[in-house]
Amino acid sequence: MTRFALRCVEYHRVSPSGSLPFQGHHDAGSLLTIDVLLSTSAADFDRGDSVTAADGDGGGGGSVTAADFEGGEFVTAEDGGHRATHAFGRGDALVFVRLRKMAKIVTSGPMCPIALF
DSSP, X not given: OOOOOOOOEXXXXXXXTOOEEEEEEOXXXXXXXXXXXXXXXXXXXXXXXXXXXXXXXXXXXXXXXXXXXXXXOEEXXXXXGOEEEEOOOTTOEEEESSOOEEEOXXXXXXXXXXXXX
């Protein structure tokens, strides 16, 4: 039986004007990557999601009234050279296998994702 193990966990705090601009970026040597967004995006409000703060983050479980960041859209390279932008809101996990990825510029922030691979 082949065994797999988590080899890296990275926490990022992406400030305004920060991004992952490398169009061909991928987590070399990884079979699987999981990105989880920990902060609230402007897109959470734009798509009408009900956004609440967790009890442990000082919000007492109440409603969140402002986004933590804007911009930073998650983009992947698709077959035929096309790019796809994916919805990525607070608490969402994007799971992918050896996919080329990038993140657009954060215009106000910070954006805080965690990556596991």
